[in-house]
Amino acid sequence: MALNPNKVLKKYYSIKEVSEMLEIPESTLRYWEKEFKEIKPKKNANGVRHYTLDDIEQIKLVNHLVKEKSLTIKGAKTRMKENPQKTTDTHEIVERLKAVREELLAILDELNATPPCGQPL
DSSP: OOOOTTSOOOSOBOHHHHHHHHTOOHHHHHHHHHHOTTOOOEEOTTOOEEBOHHHHHHHHHHHIIIIISOOOHHHHHHHHHHOHHHHHHHHHHHHHHHHHHHHHHHHHHHHHHSOOTTOOO
């Protein structure tokens, strides 16, 4: 799921906001934080996590590898360690293609809802 570029972006997001935004359970976010050094939210004195946009991008990458590519945690760690730039680039391409697909489906829905030329609404 892509972040909405039209929304005002915050500097930090709570674990609840990230969980809802990415549709990933909070427990999974906490687990991935322990397993992947790339995910490192800041914590205040009370231990409350504050995720940056970089953290969110890393979570999206892990989610792509584990949930969409069906890699194990170990496999995802290896992929991110061996070729981090290629892994990130591939993920970004997949995200862009998903966005294009969504736009095309929206256009198709609009076309299907529009009566043919010359026909009354």
